[in-house]
Amino acid sequence: MKILGIDTSSQVATVAIMDEDKLIAEYTINYKKNHSENLMPMISEIFRSCDMKVDDIDLIGVCIGPGSFTGLRIGVATAKAIAHVRNIPIAPVNSLEALAFNMNFSKGIICPIIDAQRSDVYTSKYTWESNTLVSIEEMSVKNIDDLIDELNDRYDEIVLLGEGVDIHREKLNKLGNIYIAPNSHKLSKASSVCQIALQKYESGDTLDYKKVEPLYIRKSQAEVQYEEKLKRMNNNE
Structure with missing residues (x-):
């Protein structure tokens, strides 16, 4: 089974092709957030380099x-378009879970953080048990200062990774109980998306392309501003 993995949930754009447990190719760009311009050329190039076609793909994993918000729409729309043409299933993957999967040799608590703007981060916590990644906290949006207080008070040792680490590194470096993942594992990897997608396929946890949608756990800035504008208008009436 050949799997195409896609992740554009952060500044990183990453694409991979796996054949069962064998990684065939992985292409990652961590430079600006031009996913609308980069993603399709990346996919075309990875197919060309592997002498493969879209027709060879049996499953798509997408964060x-x-x-x-914009990155998620681009990645999901691309995955749905390819799945539609090929009539193949999609395995929707939580982007925080995909990050945590990078640290499959970790013995402690894994805390991925993705930038949510305005000093907030998307975050959750995971641990590895019997070679299985287990979620121990629901994903949420937290202020970075609140998260730091929580990590400092509740945990002896924790692994941090994700783009939020670099954004808030100055504050995080003040904590003595954290380990920041190395650059090779710190950011999104489409190979991790592929592996999670395979697990989901084997457990029957896939969807038809029509049912796959981005997962938003907070309102966009535009929605917040629009609601604030409506409130002001109503208060002035």
């Missing part, structure tokens, strides 16, 4: 969120 549906949380993360960048």
Whole structure:
């Protein structure tokens, strides 16, 4: 089974092709957030480099969120378009889970953080048990200062990864109980998306392309501003 993995939930755009447990190719760009311009050329190039076609793909794994609203729409729309043409299933993958999957040798608590703007981060917590990634906290949006207080008070040791680490590194470096994942594992990897997608396929947890949608756990800035505008208008009536 050949799997195409896609993740554009953060600044990183990453694409991979796996054949069962064998990674065939992975293409990652961590430079600006030009996913609308980069994603399709990346997919075309990875197919060309592997001498493969879209017709060879049996399953698509795509990060549906949380993360960048625009990035999620681009990644999900692309996955749905390919799945529609090929009539193949999609395995929706939580972007925080995909990050945590990078640290499959970790023995402690894994805390991925993705930028949610305005000093907030999307976050959750995971641990590995019997070679299985287990969620121990629901994903949520937290102020970075609140998260830091929580990590400092409740945990002896924790692994941090995700783009939020670099954004808030100055504050995080003040904590003595954290380990920041190395650059090779810190950011999104489409190979992790592929592996999670395979697990979901084997457990029957896939969807038809029509049913796949981005996962937003907070309102966009535009929605917040619009609601604030409506409130002001109503108060002035």
